[in-house]
Every structure is written in C-alpha cells, then in structure tokens.
Amino acid sequence: PEIQRILLENREHYLIPADVVANVNMDNRLGHAFLVLTKVRYAKIPVLDNDSKFCGFISLAMITDKMLALDHVSLEPLDHLTVADVVEKPDPDAVVHDIVDVEQILHLLVDNPFLPVVDREGIFEGIITRREYMKSFNELVHN
Amino acid sequence: PEIQRILLENREHYLIPADVVANVNMDNRLGHAFLVLTKVRYAKIPVLDNDSKFCGFISLAMITDKMLALDHVSLEPLDHLTVADVVEKPDPDAVVHDIVDVEQILHLLVDNPFLPVVDREGIFEGIITRREYMKSFNELVHN
Numbered sequence: 001p002e003i004q005r006i007l008l009e010n011r012e013h014y015l016i017p018a019d020v021v022a023n024v025n026m027d028n029r030l031g032h033a034f035l036v037l038t039k040v041r042y043a044k045i046p047v048l049d050n051d052s053k054f055c056g057f058i059s060l061a062m063i064t065d066k067m068l069a070l071d072h073v074s075l076e077p078l079d080h081l082t083v084a085d086v087v088e089k090p091d092p093d094a095v096v097h098d099i100v101d102v103e104q105i106l107h108l109l110v111d112n113p114f115l116p117v118v119d120r121e122g123i124f125e126g127i128i129t130r131r132e133y134m135k136s137f138n139e140l141v142h143n
Numbered sequence: 144p145e146i147q148r149i150l151l152e153n154r155e156h157y158l159i160p161a162d163v164v165a166n167v168n169m170d171n172r173l174g175h176a177f178l179v180l181t182k183v184r185y186a187k188i189p190v191l192d193n194d195s196k197f198c199g200f201i202s203l204a205m206i207t208d209k210m211l212a213l214d215h216v217s218l219e220p221l222d223h224l225t226v227a228d229v230v231e232k233p234d235p236d237a238v239v240h241d242i243v244d245v246e247q248i249l250h251l252l253v254d255n256p257f258l259p260v261v262d263r264e265g266i267f268e269g270i271i272t273r274r275e276y277m278k279s280f281n282e283l284v285h286n
C-alpha cells in the first residue's frame with residue numbers, strides 16, 4: 001500500500017548517526033551516567049564498549065533503583081558501581097543490521113521507542129526512532 | 144487514504160483510561176515521585192491536582208536535576224521540595240479534548256511520545272500513546 005511506498009522512499013533518512021546519539025561507556029562510574037542522563041534529558045541512551053560496540057541501554061530509573069536502600073536513598077552506588085553493573089542487555093531480535101528492511105523495523109518500533117543499528121562486527125552505527133516513522137505517517141495523512 | 148480509514152475505525156480504542164495511568168499529585172514530596180518513577184519505569188508520567196485536574200508532567204531527570212549541587216549530588220531536595228516545584232507545564236496545544244480528531248492527534252504524536260486527554264473542566268481522562276498508533280500502522284503494512 002501507500003504506507004510501504006513512503007517508508008521505502010525515506011529509508012535512507014531514518015538513521016540518526018552515532019556521532020549525534022548521546023551514549024555512555026560500560027566502564028563509566030554510575031555517577032557519570034547519572035549526570036549525562038540528567039543533562040541530555042533522553043529517557044534511555046545506548047551503552048558502548050571501548051571498541052564502539054553496542055552493549056545495551058541505560059536509563060535514570062536503572063540507576064535510581066540501585067540508590068533505593070531499605071528505608072532511605074543512598075548516594076554510595078554512584079561512586080562504587082559502574083554502567084556495566086546496571087546496563088540492560090538488548091533483545092538480540094530488536095537490534096537492526098539492515099536499515100532497508102522497513103517492514104521489520106516498523107514491527108519492532110511498535111514496542112520499542114528506538115532501535116540500535118549495528119554493522120556486521122557489532123559496531124554501533126546509530127539509532128532509528130519512532131518519531132521519524134510518525135513523521136512519515138503524518139505526511140501521508142496530511143497530503 | 145487507507146491510513147485515515149484505519150485510524151478512524153480504531154479511534155475508540157486509543158485512549159488508555161486514567162485509572163491505569165501512573166501519576167503523582169502536585170503536593171507530593173519529591174522523594175515520593177522519585178520512588179514512583181523508579182518503580183513504574185515510565186519515562187514521564189502525568190501530574191494531577193486534588194480535583195483530578197491535569198497539571199503537567201514529571202520525569203526522573205526533572206528531579207535529579209535539582210539534586211545536582213555544585214560539586215556533589217544532594218539528597219536534600221527529595222525532602223524539601225514538592226512535585227509542584229519541578230512539574231513541566233504542558234503546551235496547551237498538546238492537550239487533547241476530543242479523541243476523535245485522529246489527524247490532529249497524529250500530528251501531535253510526531254513530537255510527543257504521549258498526549259494527555261482531559262474533559263471540558265480539565266479533569267484527567269487518560270492518555271493516547273504513540274504505541275497504539277504504531278500498532279495500527281504496522282497492521283496496515285502487514286495485512
């Protein structure tokens with residue numbers, strides 16, 4: 001249908017390249033990730049290793065969850081833990097290797113606000129977000 | 144086009160009713176909102192007043208931002224501030240009063256992951272999320 005045509009036409013524009021995607025490193029202290037997530041305002045961001053390979057996601061809730069002790073909030077984890085201690089491992093089926101498979105990507109975006117894109121060696125290339133697909137659907141309806 | 148037909152057909156099913164939407168109250172302490180946002184895992188949730196009127200949104204980043212002092216992280220704000228001190232006021236144009244205007248809702252969902260729905264007096268009725276629209280688009284492509 002029309003909807004497939006418009007997705008195929010725009011497929012080269014959907015990738016947000018790695019250099020403009022906020023991310024943190026597996027061996028960063030949690031305090032660093034706490035600061036980055038507070039300042040960039042993105043809900044969840046990718047976690048990479050020292051070879052720029054994609055390792056998973058991190059959000060503020062994953063950090064604050066470690067700060068909740070029995071009856072008080074503790075700052076200890078910000079100094080004593082690293083991103084690797086809280087990173088959420090990705091669902092291997094929700095990692096994109098081929099940005100031209102727009103139907104598979106649409107299917108994955110139903111349950112994921114964004115999808116990481118990696119090359120054959122697992123190097124992080126960027127993300128595809130719901131917003132870009134919503135923009136295409138909106139243009140389809142309003143034209 | 145087809146896309147409009149499918150949105151109009153499903154329009155009654157897009158609203159997630161207020162009783163299943165996590166929210167906090169304007170006069171809650173920030174520590175309470177910190178706990179709720181950590182546990183429910185939603186990035187942003189609605190803030191209501193004592194008359195169930197919609198007042199705005201809150202996310203963990205709005206709370207952790209207040210915790211960042213000059214060279215350290217402080218727990219003080221969790222006890223001394225309330226939700227009202229950090230609530231993000233809504234853009235009046237991004238509040239839905241009529242859930243059957245599917246084209247206007249699609250337009251607003253391009254830049255907003257979800258939209259609050261209120262009645263004529265401003266009472267909170269629920270939210271409409273990108274996920275439900277993405278689900279319809281996915282069905283359109285895969286059928």
Ligand SMILES: Nc1ncnc2c1ncn2[C@@H]1O[C@@H]2COP(=O)(O)O[C@H]3[C@@H](O)[C@H](n4cnc5c(N)ncnc54)O[C@@H]3COP(=O)(O)O[C@H]2[C@H]1O
Pocket residue numbers: 016020021022023041042043044045046113114129130131132186253254255256
């Ligand atoms: N600084 C900003 N400028 C303009 N609009 C903004 C914005 N921050 C958030 N938004 C809007 O809010 C939506 C949800 O952002 P959220 O941070 O929850 O969820 C985001 C975030 O977790 C991630 N993301 C998007 N862009 C990113 C980037 N450059 N770096 C890292 N993560 C990113 O992908 C999710 C979905 O993004 P998407 O664009 O579909 O949807 C975004 C976008 O429409």
Ligand SMILES: Nc1ncnc2c1ncn2[C@@H]1O[C@@H]2COP(=O)(O)O[C@H]3[C@@H](O)[C@H](n4cnc5c(N)ncnc54)O[C@@H]3COP(=O)(O)O[C@H]2[C@H]1O
Pocket residue numbers: 043110111112113159163164165166184185186187188189256257272273274275
């Ligand atoms: N517990 C859960 N079970 C299943 N899927 C989950 C989930 N938590 C998150 N997701 C998935 O992740 C997406 C982004 O969630 P996020 O919390 O960033 O952003 C959410 C959140 O800020 C808000 N939201 C959604 N449902 C909510 C609820 N019941 N109460 C409060 N806020 C809600 O609307 C935004 C967009 O929601 P949407 O459903 O389009 O998109 C959701 C959904 O596809």
